[in-house]
Amino acid sequence: MKKLWWHDKVAYQIYPKSFCDSNGDGIGDLPGIISKLDYLKSLGVDIIWLSPIYVSPLADQGYDIADYYNIDPRFGTMEDMDELLEQAKKRDMYVVMDLVVNHCSDEHEWFRKACEDPDGKYGKFFYIETAKDGKRPYNWRSYFGGPAWEKLPGHEDKYYMHLFHRKQPDLNWENPECREEIYRMINWWLDKGLAGFRIDAIINIKKALPLHDYPVDREDGLSDVHNMLHEAVGVGDFLTELRDRTFRPHDAFTVGEVFDEKPGELPQFIGEDGYFSSMYDFAPTIFGFSREGWHKSEEITPDDYRNCVFKTQQKVKDVGFISNIIENHDEPRGVSRYIPEGECDSSSKKMLATVYFLLKGLPWIYQGQEIGMENVPIGTIQEVDDISARYMYQVALEDGLSEKEALTAIQKFSRDNARTPFQWSAKAQAGFTTGTPWLNVNPNYKEINLEEQLADPDSVFHYYQRLAALRKDPEYKETLVYGELIPYLEDTHNVMAYYRKGEDQTILVMANYQKEGRELALPAACKKVLLNNLADTKMNDASIWLEGYQAVVLLL
Ligand code: TEU
Ligand code: CA
Numbered sequence: 001m002k003k004l005w006w007h008d009k010v011a012y013q014i015y016p017k018s019f020c021d022s023n024g025d026g027i028g029d030l031p032g033i034i035s036k037l038d039y040l041k042s043l044g045v046d047i048i049w050l051s052p053i054y055v056s057p058l059a060d061q062g063y064d065i066a067d068y069y070n071i072d073p074r075f076g077t078m079e080d081m082d083e084l085l086e087q088a089k090k091r092d093m094y095v096v097m098d099l100v101v102n103h104c105s106d107e108h109e110w111f112r113k114a115c116e117d118p119d120g121k122y123g124k125f126f127y128i129e130t131a132k133d134g135k136r137p138y139n140w141r142s143y144f145g146g147p148a149w150e151k152l153p154g155h156e157d158k159y160y161m162h163l164f165h166r167k168q169p170d171l172n173w174e175n176p177e178c179r180e181e182i183y184r185m186i187n188w189w190l191d192k193g194l195a196g197f198r199i200d201a202i203i204n205i206k207k208a209l210p211l212h213d214y215p216v217d218r219e220d221g222l223s224d225v226h227n228m229l230h231e232a233v234g235v236g237d238f239l240t241e242l243r244d245r246t247f248r249p250h251d252a253f254t255v256g257e258v259f260d261e262k263p264g265e266l267p268q269f270i271g272e273d274g275y276f277s278s279m280y281d282f283a284p285t286i287f288g289f290s291r292e293g294w295h296k297s298e299e300i301t302p303d304d305y306r307n308c309v310f311k312t313q314q315k316v317k318d319v320g321f322i323s324n325i326i327e328n329h330d331e332p333r334g335v336s337r338y339i340p341e342g343e344c345d346s347s348s349k350k351m352l353a354t355v356y357f358l359l360k361g362l363p364w365i366y367q368g369q370e371i372g373m374e375n376v377p378i379g380t381i382q383e384v385d386d387i388s389a390r391y392m393y394q395v396a397l398e399d400g401l402s403e404k405e406a407l408t409a410i411q412k413f414s415r416d417n418a419r420t421p422f423q424w425s426a427k428a429q430a431g432f433t434t435g436t437p438w439l440n441v442n443p444n445y446k447e448i449n450l451e452e453q454l455a456d457p458d459s460v461f462h463y464y465q466r467l468a469a470l471r472k473d474p475e476y477k478e479t480l481v482y483g484e485l486i487p488y489l490e491d492t493h494n495v496m497a498y499y500r501k502g503e504d505q506t507i508l509v510m511a512n513y514q515k516e517g518r519e520l521a522l523p524a525a526c527k528k529v530l531l532n533n534l535a536d537t538k539m540n541d542a543s544i545w546l547e548g549y550q551a552v553v554l555l556l
Contacts, residue, residue: 021433030076044468059167094195127161141222145391196253206235270320295409336375350533389414425451512546
């Protein structure tokens with residue numbers, strides 16, 4: 001595998017709105033981020049991805065962009081952005097922005113002009129269709145609920161397409177003029193000194209043509225948008241052009257948000273000549289997901305988690321370099337999801353950290369993960385900000401669940417779980433803001449916060465710091481970054497273990513993914529314990545005793 005500069009790095013996702021508020025308006029901002037660069041550096045972070053900070057009405061929290069060339073004043077100014085790039089560079093850190101080009105905002109100038117003149121230049125930047133028998137042209141259901149076709153403002157007989165929220169009209173990638181505008185914008189940002197992009201919802205840019213109806217799959221008379229997407233062919237042509245016109249000439253680092261690429265397509269996506277540098281492993285993320293709603297989604301067990309991850313590792317091998325996560329801004333907190341209910345404590349959190357962080361691939365930390373932030377309890381549906389959670393609540397009610405049951409279902413998956421403010425300290429509002437936070441702070445901030453963890457050498461934070469340092473340690477780096485991953489004891493219930501095999505070094509990662517202690521066989525004598533989430537290790541040359549949720553990293 002060709003070695004690239006970012007392979008041995010640690011990446012970190014910032015959700016700016018909830019990271020650090022510098023001016024007391026309750027909204028995190030760029031000066032707030034700049035003030036925490038040293039903190040991130042001390043954790044061992046090299047690459048920072050910022051969720052969108054462009055001008056936006058925030059209908060989908062910035063994933064609805066009204067002006068790609070400016071910073072939303074709530075997040076700061078372009079000077080702040082330049083300052084962030086400069087300050088990051090000083091610290092050998094790289095900044096990656098979110099590239100949202102499947103859609104823009106209905107408040108973007110292009111869409112306004114499309115409404116003024118649907119047959120003109122900008123009308124062709126979107127998918128606009130004439131009503132069929134006075135009704136919406138196609139029956140697709142959008143991701144966030146309701147029809148994916150909405151009346152074009154000012155035109156009774158015309159509809160526009162939005163796969164996501166109605167304030168997120170889809171851009172028409174079939175139109176070369178539209179693509180040119182997108183490339184111009186990307187190159188403008190890369191010229192500024194950005195290291196690259198995380199690429200949002202990218203599979204959606206290719207629609208199945210000619211557009212048509214799909215079988216109705218719910219009482220709403222609509223059809224899941226995936227039915228259309230699975231029929232779409234040719235996204236690769238767009239992605240090849242995108243890469244050649246923008247990323248490649250800039251040698252940009254790119255990570256695709258790619259859900260279900262088609263079988264065998266992985267090399268095209270992240271192979272040596274792939275569309276992207278990397279893409280996320282969403283196998284555990286989408287495990288148990290039901291298209292019928294969150295209330296029908298299945299929970300994941302430790303064995304399922306291990307099997308999902310190993311399946312991806314098997315698939316990727318040396319094809320490319322995958323990005324490993326346990327959470328992001330669209331998902332519940334990893335510790336609340338992958339650790340069985342009631343068993344979340346600092347040992348199990350550190351165990352989960354160990355097993356995902358040392359997989360082959362680029363480890364990503366989502367803000368707050370490094371201090372073990374957990375899901376937030378929901379009192380009433382009114383407290384929920386996330387548009388997808390609000391929609392899934394309705395779906396659950398329509399399916400006959402009581403309000404209480406529906407709330408329980410969405411509590412598990414709500415995107416708000418990951419979006420509550422970062423818990424910096426035990427002070428008011430967890431030290432996130434001096435004002436009123438835009439989204440309530442998780443009430444557990446007095447127990448879980450950075451300030452206390454900095455003072456405690458055994459904290460989750462310090463454990464993450466050790467993990468990052470271990471992966472970068474010149475002694476072991478070659479093996480931990482490039483060594484082959486071979487599963488160990490993969491059929492043993494509630495065990496997650498694997499070798500990382502380098503040329504002349506073997507490291508074994510072993511975790512007891514349950515609360516009961518147990519004895520496990522060792523394949524060879526341990527030469528050195530590189531990391532342990534508990535104080536002691538009881539072992540001889542042939543076996544090891546692991547306490548509940550103990551994880552160890554052994555040099556064999
Ligand atoms: O997410 C893409 C995506 O597929 C989501 O619909 C995801 O499945 C959903 O959020 C889970 O509830 C990206 C962004 O990460 C997300 O925040 C945006 O809302 C979405 O695109 C639209 O831009
Ligand atoms: Ca602010």
